[in-house]
Amino acid sequence: MANLSDFNATELNAAGSQLTNDASKYGNNPDLEMQWAVKSYHHAETYFNLICSVDPTVLKLTKIDDDLYTEFRKEFPDLKIDIIQEDQLKSVESKAKWRPFLNAYEKIIEDFNFGTLLRLDCSKAYTEENSILVVRIQFLAIEIARNREGYNSPLRLQKREKSEQNT
Template identity: 75%
Template sequence: MANLADFNAKELAAVGSQLTNDPSKYVNDENVELQWAMKSYHHAETYFNLISSVDPTALKLTKMDDEIYEEFRKDFPDLKIDVIKEDELKSAEAKEKWRPLINRFEKTIEDFNFGTLLRIDCTKDYSEENSILVVRAQFLAIEVARNREGYNSPLRFKKKENSEQT
């Protein structure tokens, strides 16, 4: 499988331009899936670099962070977000519970249902074992909460310690 580093800027730009086309014109094409995966990986890599470089508790992911957080915690007051259990997001029962929250942001979160990678364990980087595919609205709800509740804060110190050791 190709790695993001295997592509040059021109190829990555081509990927981005394809993702804005009418989805009904596509069939299950390996190239489209690879392009989607590259965009998702780039988003994940950028986000992780951001939260491990600045204080995540002060970070704003969208202009709607306050509303996203309030609605998320109103609907999921006890959801454990430091280590996500896949069935709490993907089981049939969980999907029914998440659907109203996700749909509330259909008109206000750009690409609210775009597939996005979420870290399962917030103390670790993205990896095949530590990533799950969710829709963007779920990603934002969980990551805004992780930032506000301080779960992502240790990443900044971990990155600083690693850079001092090298």
Template identity: 70%
Template structure:
């Protein structure tokens, strides 16, 4: 694994990283990694005000370029055809390739929520490139669409603290 990390530009030795956590930290990390992705939901954006959340070092560039290229794209509820159709892929390709060398693994696949007011479920996700995910989620954060998730998370925490 160390060789893989180094070959992809990382220099972190995973053995050293785990050792630095200590016994309790390593046990907590192992437990967290054993949980299904659904257990996390939208924890990050429900804990931090999305307007202040920084996803990459290039957030400003990603957002500006995204809205230049896709000014009218409805990011609240995505139409899969606007991401996956042949015509859409032709429009997205230059945008995505613009971030080669800027965003690590820009063209790797990841899951993206179709409706930003709902959690990650089989019905509410689509496979997208990493840069598409960043562009859309950064825009959702900056334009206030992820505020609903943040507000719901804050309400849940408040109820838990009261009980």
């Protein structure tokens, strides 16, 4: 399997342009899956750099962050978000609970069901072991909660301390 580093900028751009086409016109094509992976990886990398650079508690990810956070915590009040267990999102029971929440945002959040990488342990960076593929609205709900509840804040401080040590 190819790695993202195996592609040049032109190839990555070409892959990205295919992602705007109607998904129903594609079968299970490994090249297309790699294109989705590339786009998801770039999104994850950009988001991680953002939360390491600015105070995540004041970060706005959507125009409806307040509503999304309120509804998320109303539907999932006890969901532990600092360290996510895969079955909290992917078990049959969890999927049944998440489905109405996700579908409520179909016409509100663009690409609400786009595959997006989520860090399982929010104190760590994106790695193969610390990432799970979720739909965009799950990512947004969990990351907005992590930002508001201060779970992502230590990342910025860790980055600042590392840069001070390197100077």
